[in-house]
Amino acid sequence: MSESTLGEGAESAVPSVPAPAVARRKGGAAIVIAAGIVLSRLLGFVRERVQSRYLGLGWQADAFTGAFSIPNFLQNLFGEGVLSASFIPVYAKLVAQGDDEEAGRVAGAVFALLALVVAVLVLLGVLAAPLMVDIITSGFEGEKRDLTVRLVRVLFPGTGLLVLGAWCLGILNSHRRFFLPYVAPVLWNVAMIATLVAFGSRVSMSRLVILLAWGSVLGSALQFGVQLPTALALVKRLRIRVDTTTPSVRQVARQFGPVFVGRGVVQISGYVDRGIASHLVTGALAALNKAQMLYFLPISLFGMAVSAAELPAMSSQLGTTAEIAATLQRRLNAGMRRIAFFVVPSAIVFIALGDVLIAALMQNGQFGPAQTRYVWGILAGSSVGLLASALGRLDASTFYALRDTRTPLKTAMLRIVLTTGLGLLFAFPMPRWLGIDPKWGAAGLTASAGIAGWVEFLILRGVLNRRIGHTGLPAAFAARLYLAAGLGAAAGWGVKLVLPQMHPALAAVAILGAFGLVYLAVVVALGVPEAAEVTGRLRRLAGRR
Numbered sequence: 441m442s443e444s445t446l447g448e449g450a451e452s453a454v455p456s457v458p459a460p461a462v463a464r465r466k467g468g469a470a471i472v473i474a475a476g477i478v479l480s481r482l483l484g485f486v487r488e489r490v491q492s493r494y495l496g497l498g499w500q501a502d503a504f505t506g507a508f509s510i511p512n513f514l515q516n517l518f519g520e521g522v523l524s525a526s527f528i529p530v531y532a533k534l535v536a537q538g539d540d541e542e543a544g545r546v547a548g549a550v551f552a553l554l555a556l557v558v559a560v561l562v563l564l565g566v567l568a569a570p571l572m573v574d575i576i577t578s579g580f581e582g583e584k585r586d587l588t589v590r591l592v593r594v595l596f597p598g599t600g601l602l603v604l605g606a607w608c609l610g611i612l613n614s615h616r617r618f619f620l621p622y623v624a625p626v627l628w629n630v631a632m633i634a635t636l637v638a639f640g641s642r643v644s645m646s647r648l649v650i651l652l653a654w655g656s657v658l659g660s661a662l663q664f665g666v667q668l669p670t671a672l673a674l675v676k677r678l679r680i681r682v683d684t685t686t687p688s689v690r691q692v693a694r695q696f697g698p699v700f701v702g703r704g705v706v707q708i709s710g711y712v713d714r715g716i717a718s719h720l721v722t723g724a725l726a727a728l729n730k731a732q733m734l735y736f737l738p739i740s741l742f743g744m745a746v747s748a749a750e751l752p753a754m755s756s757q758l759g760t761t762a763e764i765a766a767t768l769q770r771r772l773n774a775g776m777r778r779i780a781f782f783v784v785p786s787a788i789v790f791i792a793l794g795d796v797l798i799a800a801l802m803q804n805g806q807f808g809p810a811q812t813r814y815v816w817g818i819l820a821g822s823s824v825g826l827l828a829s830a831l832g833r834l835d836a837s838t839f840y841a842l843r844d845t846r847t848p849l850k851t852a853m854l855r856i857v858l859t860t861g862l863g864l865l866f867a868f869p870m871p872r873w874l875g876i877d878p879k880w881g882a883a884g885l886t887a888s889a890g891i892a893g894w895v896e897f898l899i900l901r902g903v904l905n906r907r908i909g910h911t912g913l914p915a916a917f918a919a920r921l922y923l924a925a926g927l928g929a930a931a932g933w934g935v936k937l938v939l940p941q942m943h944p945a946l947a948a949v950a951i952l953g954a955f956g957l958v959y960l961a962v963v964v965a966l967g968v969p970e971a972a973e974v975t976g977r978l979r980r981l982a983g984r985r
Contacts, residue, residue, distance in 0.1 A: 473745040476622030481737055483629035485801050488733060490633055494640040494648060496806025497723030497814075499584050504649040505729045506577040507591030508656075509714055511565055511599040514558060515606070526696035527607075529755035529840055530688055532614040536756040542688055544677030549689045551607050552682045558600045565596040577725070579718030587646055591653045598657035601664045608667035614752050615674045622748075624663045631659030698845035712860050713885055716867050721879040727811070728882055730802060731818035734794075735826065735886075738786035743830030746775045747837040754841030765908040768838055772904070772911050775834045780913055780921060781970040783830045785959050788925035790823040793932050793951060800948035814879065821883035825890025828897040831913075835900040838908075847903055855896040862888030917968070924962035928955040 495501040527550055534543040565572070569592040573585060580588055609621035635655030639648055672678065683689055717725045750771055757764050789797065794816040803812050836848045866884030871877065904911050932955035939947055963971040 471745075472618045473622050473748050474741050476619045477740050477745060479623050480625035480629065481740065483626050483633070484733065487629045487633045487636070488730065489802055489804065490636045490640070491652075492730075492802045492807035493805035494636060495645060495726075497726045497811050498645060498806065499722055500587065500645040500649050501726040502718075502723065503580070503584050503588045504591060504652065505726045506573070506580060506714065506718065507588045507595060507653070509729075510569075510572050510576055510592050511562075511596040514561060514565070514596075514599045515602045526692050526840075526845065527610045528614055528752055529695070529843060530692050531610065532752040532755045534688065535614055540676040542686070544675050545679050545683065545686055546688045546692060547611060547675045548679040548681060549683040549686065550610075550692060551604075552680050553684075554607055555604060556682065558603050562596050562600040566593050569593045569596075576715060577718045578715055579720075583646075587649065591649060594650065594653040595656060598660035601657075601660040605660075605664040605667055608664070608671040611671040611674055612667065613748060616752070617670065617674070618749065620670060621667055622745075624666050627662035627666060628656070628659030631655045631662060695840070695843065695845045698849040712856070713863060713889065716863055716885055717882055720867070720881055723811075723814075724879060724882045727815050727818055728886070730798075730815050731822055731886065734790065734797065734801075734819055735822040738783050738826065739830050739833065742779045742782045742786075743833040746779050747833040750775055750834065751837040751841060754838060757841075768841065769908045769911060772834060772838050772908070776831055776911070776913055777917065777970055779830050779834060780827060780918065781963075781968070781974075783827050784918070784921040785925040785928060785955070787823040787826040788922075788929050789932075789952065789955060790826070791820045792929040793936070793955065794819045794823075796932075796936065796944070796948050796951050799944035803944050814882075817880060817883040818886055821886035822890060824887045825893030828890070828893040832893065832897045832900060835897065835904060835911075838904060839900070842907070848900065851896045851899050854899070855892045858892035858895060859889050862891060920963065920966045920968055924959045924966065924968075927962050928957075928959035931955060931958040 491501075495504070527546075531543055531546055531550075534546065569589045573580065573588050573592060577585075577588060605621075605624065612618070612621045632652060632655045635652050636648070639651050643651065684693070713728070714725060717728045754768055754771060757767050759767075795812055798815050798819070799809070799812045802815070803809065839845070839848050863885050866888045867881035868878075870884050871879075871881050901912055932951045935951045935954045936947070939950060960971065960974070964975060
């Protein structure tokens with residue numbers, strides 16, 4: 441293994457030291473991150489339920505969904521994912537080495553450069569809103585297009601604030617302050633929920649989505665503002681100024697480029713999906729957004745939580761090349777098992793019992809049983825690649841810890857080619873060949889993305905295996921998880937068939953509760969170590985009460 445594989449300084453003679461906190465409590469940081477995500481996501485589902493009540497899957501909901509996705513590219517290109525990959529590995533290592541002077545210089549330079557670039561892009565976004573709407577949501581016409589343009593112009597400044605919030609996340613994560621940045625979106629959700637409740641019954645739908653966009657901007661300001669004081673306090677020698685001469689800043693810039701392009705490629709893939717969906721039936725884009733909201737929940741709770749906790753820990757490792765490789769291999773394999781333990785049953789629930797979940801969370805007002813079934817079909821298609829996407833997050837974090845941002849870029853470019861080609865095939869001619877309603881092209885669209893996700897993951901895993909040794913899930917372990925999840929789904933269906941007609945939320949508690957109990961009982965009986973860890977935590981929580 442060459443020195444370049446593990447980044448500059450990998451051959452240092454400094455003895456290997458464990459990452460703080462993570463070494464003392466395995467999985468503790470991931471649990472803290474997951475707790476923050478759970479709170480923010482719960483509020484997100486409340487927001488989505490309230491939004492469904494007033495907007496349903498009408499054309500105004502399509503306009504808001506399409507508009508929201510356009511400025512959101514700023515957050516995805518410059519936000520958490522890119523800064524985590526380029527900034528955290530450099531900054532976290534400086535903090536681990538005790539170099540407060542250089543760490544403060546890097547943090548200040550990144551903030552200044554980020555603020556400057558984002559300000560320019562926000563201005564350009566506001567001015568070029570009509571052009572972007574015509575390109576990205578090309579199926580929108582007339583009043584629907586005009587409303588989308590207006591919404592884009594309102595939303596752009598708020599997204600710029602969220603990007604600056606990602607700088608705070610990078611600082612906080614590097615100092616092992618995981619909870620605050622992941623719970624901060626609660627304020628964003630609260631602002632939007634308050635807007636919907638205050639105006640939902642008093643104004644037209646078109647006026648409501650405009651007010652909702654302003655509520656989003658207010659929420660973005662609150663989300664950024666609540667993180668900023670703590671982040672500033674943690675950086676001991678902060679110097680906010682544009683600086684491109686410092687070696688560490690240049691290293692961030694070198695790593696930023698490939699990740700930025702890679703995220704751009706992923707964004708193009710997402711915009712291709714939205715563009716295709718905008719040519720399907722009315723409501724397809726809004727339904728796709730609702731399905732993706734559920735799809736990203738296990739990715740965020742487990743894939744992102746574990747990856748976010750591991751990135752600063754992996755990046756802080758010091759020692760010889762062999763020592764670092766062994767540590768990364770061990771952490772990666774353990775992280776994959778933790779992710780799969782929760783994501784495999786999530787995928788089975790989405791496929792087998794997704795209607796129960798969607799009805800409980802969203803079915804009310806303008807959103808009825810027909811809309812529930814439609815979103816369920818799209819969600820089931822998404823579940824094809826759920827495990828691959830979640831595990832891919834951790835693989836990417838490992839590459840970033842190795843200071844390799846180019847390999848994830850190359851696989852992302854391959855993914856967009858596959859997603860586009862398969863998406864067009866599955867969304868348009870496939871429903872006609874199968875003799876089904878063309879609206880189900882949206883489900884084919886998400887399934888095609890899942891197939892591309894598996895190809896990307898397998899390539900990433902193959903490269904990592906050559907660099908740090910064997911990684912991945914043992915076949916026997918995966919088989920036990922799928923067996924337990926399948927038996928859990930059968931139990932859930934049994935409860936569903938015998939239940940009398942009741943409120944969707946109560947039905948979900950009974951049906952999904954049966955699934956969860958059976959899944960946990962089976963994995964415990966099969967001797968899955970992660971099951972013992974979960975039951976141990978549950979017993980400790982019960983003991984405290």
